[in-house]
Amino acid sequence: MMADPARILVWDWAVRLVHWLMVILVPLLWWTAEEGYMDWHRSLGLTMFGLVLFRLIWGLIGSWTARFVPMLRRVGMLKSYIGKLRAREHGPTFGHSPLAVLGVFALLAALATQVTTGLFSVDIDGLESGPLAIMVSFETGRQFAEIHELNFNLLATLIGLHITAIAIYHFVLKEKLVRPMVTGLRSRSDFSAEQLPENRSRPIPMIAAAILSLASVMVILNFG
Amino acid sequence: MKRCKTKLILPALAGLTLLTACEQTAETAPNSGAANAELPNGLTVKEQVEARQGQLKKMGKAFKTISDQLKAGSPDLAQIQAAAAAVPKEAATMIDWFPEGTGPESGVETEALPVIWENKADFNLKVAALQDAAALLDSAAQTGDIAAIGAAFKTTGGTCKACHDKYRLDD
Numbered sequence: 001m002m003a004d005p006a007r008i009l010v011w012d013w014a015v016r017l018v019h020w021l022m023v024i025l026v027p028l029l030w031w032t033a034e035e036g037y038m039d040w041h042r043s044l045g046l047t048m049f050g051l052v053l054f055r056l057i058w059g060l061i062g063s064w065t066a067r068f069v070p071m072l073r074r075v076g077m078l079k080s081y082i083g084k085l086r087a088r089e090h091g092p093t094f095g096h097s098p099l100a101v102l103g104v105f106a107l108l109a110a111l112a113t114q115v116t117t118g119l120f121s122v123d124i125d126g127l128e129s130g131p132l133a134i135m136v137s138f139e140t141g142r143q144f145a146e147i148h149e150l151n152f153n154l155l156a157t158l159i160g161l162h163i164t165a166i167a168i169y170h171f172v173l174k175e176k177l178v179r180p181m182v183t184g185l186r187s188r189s190d191f192s193a194e195q196l197p198e199n200r201s202r203p204i205p206m207i208a209a210a211i212l213s214l215a216s217v218m219v220i221l222n223f224g
Numbered sequence: 225m226k227r228c229k230t231k232l233i234l235p236a237l238a239g240l241t242l243l244t245a246c247e248q249t250a251e252t253a254p255n256s257g258a259a260n261a262e263l264p265n266g267l268t269v270k271e272q273v274e275a276r277q278g279q280l281k282k283m284g285k286a287f288k289t290i291s292d293q294l295k296a297g298s299p300d301l302a303q304i305q306a307a308a309a310a311v312p313k314e315a316a317t318m319i320d321w322f323p324e325g326t327g328p329e330s331g332v333e334t335e336a337l338p339v340i341w342e343n344k345a346d347f348n349l350k351v352a353a354l355q356d357a358a359a360l361l362d363s364a365a366q367t368g369d370i371a372a373i374g375a376a377f378k379t380t381g382g383t384c385k386a387c388h389d390k391y392r393l394d395d
Contacts (some may be wrong), residue, residue: 004348036385125388126287126393127381134292138285 005084049115054213061205121145276321308365335393
């Protein structure tokens, strides 16, 4: 891809692809569970497991805006960022804003809980179960299913908050955040030079993360 | 009720909490009698509901064992056979688990819906369908033919679902 000097990469394609696949998968997973299409729910859930795992690995070895350690450092600026927001003096943040970091961690924690509990869940009739449910008793599997159901409400609430936040930025704070999540790019002039860390896409870690998550999915799929 | 009213002078939130508490006691009080009422079979309503929940749970466990083994790369036939044999035995008396008066109106916590007793004939037919399917599952298990067991398990599960969709509270 030819680089446009006026634009700069904020979100690498792995972050964007994972994000939008999750946007498609969450409603599908909810719907298949509601309607009792459990074969589909299991397959899509395992796909989601792979995506969450990939994103967690990418948070350790991915591009700068995807990594958790730089995000954690941002949390220290939370108070001053909120102050600036209230005074309408905030500027664009390269990557996640201190508030967004909290959102990302909460969302990823809820997603990780959801896919993990799903692996061990057993339905009330003992007829349907997650791919690793053979490892647990009926009672334990039922407890996993209870957490799976409760945590979905938490996840849905967090997604609601996330969308609300994007809408507030869009309409109230006049900062358009959806388009960069599609194209990955923002105007270079949004940021001062010292704000910009190296945010290269990293192909070898990318392949490693993809292989590792795919292998984990295969192990689960062939378990038993 | 008088206590509730006097407490309502308290700040709105505290008052509301108390009111809810009072309402709850008012709701459960008359029902505790129904829960302990004795049924023709000698059990109290509460005992009957708990007994059938226990029996259905046993069936759920047996189904999980079969489903686990069917999913496994090399199914343990002995486990499947034991579980498949248990299901028709457990289900044999199922129609008697739902005597009149053991629905949610008794105040005992149950997911059994009142429509069971409005459609008792249909309900009993659905129980019979499960019993037939479970007998077939048992005989399929004894042959050791995994494909046949899988098919019979699916059919049996379908009879569970057919009844639950209509007669059990959707959770």
